[in-house]
Amino acid sequence: MFHFDVQGAVAKSSHASIPWLRYPYRQLDERAHFWPFDGGVVPPGKSAITEVYPALWKQMYPTDGRTPDQHDAYVIAGWLRQADRDGRLACFLHSxxxxxxxxIAEVGGWIPGVL
Incomplete structure (x- = not known):
């Protein structure tokens, strides 16, 4: 019925990971904001959990010998830190x-930086 195993498809990853989001959602309770499902504005003092797309920024950072997966994690951490410090992150979260x-975003999700 579903054809998940095709080049570039994310359905397999999505269907495998979505059930795991319930655990941190329950454990973190009021300390986390699941963006955009909990709304577009992250309240002060809360950590934001959102889907990201490292390909948007990976060319901005040299790989320095990291594997592709390691580089994706490095890029996301670096970009989020930098964007939070200079104010761009708020713009991306308030697209x-x-x-x-x-x-649609509050039901189906959205990726910061993708319009």
């Missing part, structure tokens, strides 16, 4: 979505 797009 210019139309009201219908925001409704």
């Amino acid at each position: 210019a979505l139309t009201p219908p797009e925001r409704t």
Whole structure:
């Protein structure tokens, strides 16, 4: 019925990982904000958990001998740290979505930086 195993498909990863999000959601309770499902604005003092797309920024950082997976993690950590410090992160989390797009994002998810 479903054809998940094709080049570039993310369905297999999504279906494997989504059930695991329930555990941190329950454990972290009020300390975390699952963006965009909990809303587009992350309240002060909360950690944000969101889906990211390292390909948006991986060319900005040299690989320095890291494996592709290691480099993806490095890129995301580095970009998030840098974007939080200079204020760009807030812009990415408050992207210019139309009201219908925001409704879709709060149900189906969204990736910061992808419009």
